[in-house]
Amino acid sequence: xxxxxPGLPVQSLRGIPELKYVNxxxxxxxxxxxxxxxQEYKRLRYWLKPEDVFEAVKAWNVWPDYTLxxxxxxxxxxxxxxxxxxxxDGGRSSTLEEYLKKKMQYLLRPYSxxxxxxxxxxxxxxxxxxxxxxxxxxxxxxxxxxxxxxVGELEPDAAxxxxxxxxxxxxxxxxxxxxxxxxxxxxxxxxMMVTEAFLIFKEKLTDYLQNFVQALQRSAYKxxxxxxxxxDSVRDLFLEQVVEGELRKPRLEDEPDREExxxxxxxxxxxxxxxxxxxxxxxxxxxxxxxxxxxxxxxxVRSAIRIQERKRSGLSRKKELEHLAHWFASIETxxxxxxxxxxxxxxxxxxxxxxxxxxxxxxxxxxxxEERPMVRMLRSRSRKRGERQPADAVRDNERRKQREREAxxxxxxxxxxxxxxxxxxxxxxxxxxxxxxxxxxLRLLQWIGRCMTTGNGHSFVTPEGVLIxxxxxxxxxxxxxxxxxxxxxxxxxxxHFRLTEAANGLAVGTAAKQGANGxxxxxxxxxxxxxxxxxxxxxxxxxxSEVRSENEAERQGR
Numbered sequence: 001x002x003x004x005x006p007g008l009p010v011q012s013l014r015g016i017p018e019l020k021y022v023n024x025x026x027x028x029x030x031x032x033x034x035x036x037x038x039q040e041y042k043r044l045r046y047w048l049k050p051e052d053v054f055e056a057v058k059a060w061n062v063w064p065d066y067t068l069x070x071x072x073x074x075x076x077x078x079x080x081x082x083x084x085x086x087x088x089d090g091g092r093s094s095t096l097e098e099y100l101k102k103k104m105q106y107l108l109r110p111y112s113x114x115x116x117x118x119x120x121x122x123x124x125x126x127x128x129x130x131x132x133x134x135x136x137x138x139x140x141x142x143x144x145x146x147x148x149x150x151v152g153e154l155e156p157d158a159a160x161x162x163x164x165x166x167x168x169x170x171x172x173x174x175x176x177x178x179x180x181x182x183x184x185x186x187x188x189x190x191x192m193m194v195t196e197a198f199l200i201f202k203e204k205l206t207d208y209l210q211n212f213v214q215a216l217q218r219s220a221y222k223x224x225x226x227x228x229x230x231x232d233s234v235r236d237l238f239l240e241q242v243v244e245g246e247l248r249k250p251r252l253e254d255e256p257d258r259e260e261x262x263x264x265x266x267x268x269x270x271x272x273x274x275x276x277x278x279x280x281x282x283x284x285x286x287x288x289x290x291x292x293x294x295x296x297x298x299x300x301v302r303s304a305i306r307i308q309e310r311k312r313s314g315l316s317r318k319k320e321l322e323h324l325a326h327w328f329a330s331i332e333t334x335x336x337x338x339x340x341x342x343x344x345x346x347x348x349x350x351x352x353x354x355x356x357x358x359x360x361x362x363x364x365x366x367x368x369x370e371e372r373p374m375v376r377m378l379r380s381r382s383r384k385r386g387e388r389q390p391a392d393a394v395r396d397n398e399r400r401k402q403r404e405r406e407a408x409x410x411x412x413x414x415x416x417x418x419x420x421x422x423x424x425x426x427x428x429x430x431x432x433x434x435x436x437x438x439x440x441x442l443r444l445l446q447w448i449g450r451c452m453t454t455g456n457g458h459s460f461v462t463p464e465g466v467l468i469x470x471x472x473x474x475x476x477x478x479x480x481x482x483x484x485x486x487x488x489x490x491x492x493x494x495x496h497f498r499l500t501e502a503a504n505g506l507a508v509g510t511a512a513k514q515g516a517n518g519x520x521x522x523x524x525x526x527x528x529x530x531x532x533x534x535x536x537x538x539x540x541x542x543x544x545s546e547v548r549s550e551n552e553a554e555r556q557g558r
Contacts, residue, residue, distance in 0.1 A: 016111075017081050017082055018081060018082055018083050018109070018111040018112055018115060019115065020081050021034060021077075021078060021081060021083060022115075022119075026063075026074070028062050028063060029057070029062065029063050029066070029070070029074050030074060030077075030078065032056075032057045032060055032062045032063075033053055033057060033071075033074055033075070033078065034078070034083065034108075034112060034115075034116055035116065036048075036053060036056045036057065037053075037084070037106070037108040037112070037116075038108065038112075038113065038116035038117070038120070041108050041113060046107055046108070047087070047105040047106070047107050048105065048106055048107075049089065049103075049105055049106075050068065050071055050072050050075055050104065050106070051068070053071055053075065053106070054066070054067075054068045054071040057071065075104075075106055078106075079106070082109060082111070083108070083109060083111070083112040084106045084107065084108060084109060084112070085106065085107045085109055086104045086105070086106050086107075087104065087105050087107070088103070088104060088105075089103045089104060089105045131176045131177075131180055132176070132177055132180055132208065132209070132212040132293075133172065133173065133176060134211060134212050134214075134215030134216070135215075136169045136170075136172060136173040137173070137215050137216060137218075137219035137220070137223070138215075138219055139165070139166075139169045140166060140169050140170060140173070140219075140223055140272075141219050141222040141223045141226065143162055143165055143166040143169070144166070144223060144226035144227060144230070145222075145226055146162060147162065147166075147226075147230060147234075147238050148226055148229055148230050148234065151234050151237055151238045151241075152237070154238070154241055155241075155245075156241050156242070156244035156245035156248060157245045157248065158245075159238060159241035159242045159244075159245050160241075160242050160245030160246055161245075162242075163238075163239075163242045163265070166272075167268055167272070170271075170272050170275070174275065174285070177289055181289070181292050181293065181296060184296050184299075193299070193300070193303035194303065194306075194307065195307075198303065198304065198307065199304055199307055199308070202300055202301075202303075202304045205300055206297055206300055206301065209293055209296055209297050209300075210297065212293060213290060213293050213294060213297075216286070216289070216290055216293075217290070220276070220286055220290075223276050223286075224276055224277055227272070227273050227276055227277055228277065235266075235269055239262060239265045239266060239269065240262070242265055243258060243261050243262050243265065246261060247261075324344060327340065328340065334369070356374060358372055358374065359371060360372060414439065415443065415464075416464060418440055418443065419462065419464060419466050419497065422495075422497045423466065423497050423498075423499060425497070426496065426497060426498070427471075427494060427495065427496040427497070428494070428495055428497075429479075429492055429493070429494045429495075430444075430479050430481055430490065430491075430492050430493055430494075431479040431480075431492050433481065434482065435482045435483065435484065436481070436482070436483050436484070437483065437484050438483055438484055438485045440483075441481065441483040441485070441488070444481075447468050447495065448470065448493055448495075450468075451468065451469070451470035451473070451493075451495070452470070452473060457469070458470040458471075458473050461500060465499060465500045466497060466498070466499055466500070467497070467498045467499075467500055468495055468496070468497055469495070469496045469498075470493055470494070470495055470496075471494045471495075471496060472492075472493060472494050473493070475491050475492060475493065475494075476491075477491065477492040478490070478491060478492060479491075479492040
């Protein structure tokens with residue numbers, strides 16, 4: 001039967017007779033024999049006699065009435081299951097009759113060695129274990145840098161040693177970190193986090209996690225940078241050297257296939273790159289590990305806070321609060337009260353309050369205590385029915401909408417007049433502008449901000465179809481922009497203005513319309529000026545919000 005899975009040979013999916021002794025009927029006898037062979041293998045004793053095996057199993061007393069005949073049968077069964085290899089032992093014979101008798105020696109096979117090594121490891125597992133070894137990040141970063149800088153100069157043996165250290169460090173980092181993070185989510189960890197004894201352990205645990213996160217953040221950029229600079233040709237050249245070093249090892253067994261070995265190394269390199277850099281739009285395993293570690297720190301802190309709050313829940317804080325209240329009452333200035341509040345309560349949690357931001361000043365250092373209060377009616381959340389209130393009449397907003405439309409047209413006309421003047425000049429530097437109005441200053445800073453954030457082109461197209469491009473975004477020349485509301489020191493940017501082809505006809509029509517409807521615009525300006533008070537009461541807040549947004553852009557530009 002042929003396998004339809006790419007890269008997965010049928011041989012790897014065969015049954016494993018070597019595992020039969022783990023669940024056989026006489027599993028205790030077979031496990032004891034195999035454990036004795038494995039222990040002797042670690043002592044560099046490979047070929048064992050049946051008498052040695054029998055004496056060891058008899059000494060362990062794992063099976064009552066155990067005989068040499070039973071031991072010989074167990075050894076033959078393990079040979080049949082391919083756990084052991086047998087050979088004739090004729091070296092101890094002194095006569096022909098003794099030589100012709102079947103005296104065998106037995107050797108542990110490679111599959112059985114790995115099975116016993118796995119079972120020995122499993123016996124020591126008591127939990128997830130693991131650790132967060134921050135030094136492995138530095139090791140991986142250094143080895144990647146060595147690969148990038150010495151790829152053409154490495155000998156095959158040195159390349160093999162470099163790869164072994166790199167991949168071993170990566171595997172240890174991945175497995176140990178995954179096990180350690182998993183251990184923090186076990187039921188035992190959850191039970192420990194609710195006990196008071198956890199408060200003593202909390203500081204060490206949070207410091208351990210924080211040091212790991214700091215090492216991760218410190219080395220992550222170096223590792224990602226080295227991986228991105230190692231292109232496919234450099235990678236393949238290095239892996240070819242690693243394969244050459246692996247094939248140079250003298251072997252008595254069959255040598256591994258060169259292409260299979262190279263493909264295995266490429267898969268290992270892909271694992272390292274996906275773990276640190278990511279693949280496609282999916283986040284990297286490094287990012288997920290950092291996020292899981294930070295979440296673990298947050299869980300630990302929350303658990304400690306809950307324990308402390310539970311300890312304080314039975315204590316009355318009446319005297320403390322009364323003392324604090326008297327302290328506030330004795331303070332004479334609000335500045336001292338602010339300082340006491342900061343020491344007593346720290347930062348208050350952020351709350352989102354709905355309302356209109358009616359600022360009276362554009363000062364960045366202006367405190368909220370100096371702002372005008374925003375009055376907003378709150379509805380009662382009580383379930384009790386109040387007195388029935390008369391229904392309010394529907395407001396007629398037609399006049400307000402008309403005023404807003406006229407004011408919008410007015411602003412559009414002002415902006416177009418400024419753009420038209422700059423289109424005639426084609427290009428202009430900030431130092432060549434001369435005095436400008438406050439609105440022109442805000443509009444100019446808005447254009448500069450958009451040019452700086454549009455990428456390599458440093459240009460954008462306005463709704464009127466005008467292409468505005470900045471030609472010197474990194475200029476070191478400084479100048480002062482003179483405006484009616486102050487002076488602003490800034491870089492001497494140069495802006496170029498050009499009307500796009502699609503907007504040429506629109507510009508001609510707009511110019512004709514401005515000449516024909518000049519009286520209408522003047523009338524709109526007069527109507528807006530006459531209605532200023534009412535606009536401020538109902539719709540002016542929206543215009544002020546726009547101005548504040550522009551002021552904020554100005555402050556960011558500074």
